[in-house]
Amino acid sequence: MGCAEKDVADAVRAAAGVVRRHRDELVNLDRPIGDADHGENLGRGFAAVVAALDAGVPSSPGGVLEVVAKTLISTVGGAAGPLYGTGFLRAARAVGAAEELDAATVAAALRAALDGVVARGGAQLGDKTVVDALAPAVAAAESAAGGGADVAGVLRAAADAAAEGAESTVPLVARKGRASYLGERSAGHLDPGARSASLLLRAFADHAAGSAG
Amino acid sequence: MTASARVGLVVVSHSRQLAAGVVEVAAQMAPQVAVLPVGGTADGGIGTDPDAVSRALSAADSGAGAAVLYDLGSAGMAAELAAETAADPDAVLVVDAPLVEGAVAAAVAAQSGAGLATVAEAARSAAAAGPTAVPAEPPREQPAVAGGPTSAEVLLTNEVGLHARPAALLARTVAELDARVVVRYGGHQADAASVLALMGLGAGRGARVAVTASGPQAEEAIRRVRGLAERNFEE
Numbered sequence: 001m002g003c004a005e006k007d008v009a010d011a012v013r014a015a016a017g018v019v020r021r022h023r024d025e026l027v028n029l030d031r032p033i034g035d036a037d038h039g040e041n042l043g044r045g046f047a048a049v050v051a052a053l054d055a056g057v058p059s060s061p062g063g064v065l066e067v068v069a070k071t072l073i074s075t076v077g078g079a080a081g082p083l084y085g086t087g088f089l090r091a092a093r094a095v096g097a098a099e100e101l102d103a104a105t106v107a108a109a110l111r112a113a114l115d116g117v118v119a120r121g122g123a124q125l126g127d128k129t130v131v132d133a134l135a136p137a138v139a140a141a142e143s144a145a146g147g148g149a150d151v152a153g154v155l156r157a158a159a160d161a162a163a164e165g166a167e168s169t170v171p172l173v174a175r176k177g178r179a180s181y182l183g184e185r186s187a188g189h190l191d192p193g194a195r196s197a198s199l200l201l202r203a204f205a206d207h208a209a210g211s212a213g
Numbered sequence: 214m215t216a217s218a219r220v221g222l223v224v225v226s227h228s229r230q231l232a233a234g235v236v237e238v239a240a241q242m243a244p245q246v247a248v249l250p251v252g253g254t255a256d257g258g259i260g261t262d263p264d265a266v267s268r269a270l271s272a273a274d275s276g277a278g279a280a281v282l283y284d285l286g287s288a289g290m291a292a293e294l295a296a297e298t299a300a301d302p303d304a305v306l307v308v309d310a311p312l313v314e315g316a317v318a319a320a321v322a323a324q325s326g327a328g329l330a331t332v333a334e335a336a337r338s339a340a341a342a343g344p345t346a347v348p349a350e351p352p353r354e355q356p357a358v359a360g361g362p363t364s365a366e367v368l369l370t371n372e373v374g375l376h377a378r379p380a381a382l383l384a385r386t387v388a389e390l391d392a393r394v395v396v397r398y399g400g401h402q403a404d405a406a407s408v409l410a411l412m413g414l415g416a417g418r419g420a421r422v423a424v425t426a427s428g429p430q431a432e433e434a435i436r437r438v439r440g441l442a443e444r445n446f447e448e
Binding site for chain 1: 254255258259260261262263264285286287290291293294
């Protein structure tokens, strides 16, 4: 049981809906420690992704991920553009020309995405960034895939770990991004990037669970 | 003027006006260098647009490559992305430098015909580039009377003194040697490797500057600096 291009495209559309519904939440998270544009930027980016997919779904899961990457890079306008864009681009490369994604490929794609985000932004675990959600998510996904979970199981493990990882950013002092200018005052706030990564993975997991059920 | 291509510059900012302003200041120093602004998002908001950086890179590179300077976090990421996807990634350098000083230093270096690596280094070293006050007690290796083998008093007879192009020429000349060269004028001193520091001395036509050098090629450095001044910095 795998995940073809249409499933990936539908999961991305579902994620776009989640981003739209959480727009104000992301803006409000970004206001005290950033520039209050994360929700708006990501919303604009995913709206453009949906428009691109409406115009035509590429013929492979990797092709879909590449469209997501390039569209986010072109339209987001903030740090999330290059970061998520690079993540999706690396994920696209990791799955290559595969016609369907299995659990191991999904875990490998998540690993590639994390590596891309780290290479682009230079953040380490504990810097109060998207990496604090993605890194534990990737570890959980690999562990689940290794234990024989299906695609939905891998994504559920990733989403659960990402949610926990995002929450772990609350007490942290930011060392990367706009929030780092606040120093100690950045503590006590949930990182908007970690939150959005957690939302995206939850959307993918929920969609995969729905498709499987 | 040589017809060979000069290194181009791209200034990436979150704000269209900031990018345009930095370019305005830098381009004044470098009339023959392509200095292009990229500011704001495609719809005119605050942010960065990697596609616009890509287009500017293509336009700025006339064969000698292009250097990119940026203001804040995501502008640097947008620049890196654009550089990686450039037709020739080796012809692009994304430079982490103070934006205004770096852009001016890079523009001056590019105008003087320096290569991409030198232009990038000029921008990077622009951070603490201003001239500093000469220490109250001069270092002992500086002879009281100029004219020793590792020091010289140099009269500037060229039209503009140690301004943009001559300063860049001096900095490049010194950069080729294993020597540290200090130029003193009017109670201030400048590391000769820094174009901005040299310009900051304000040594115009008719000024007498004291040049001291240390290191294995100190004597050669003095010889070359004297030669440059005698040739009026090839004006």
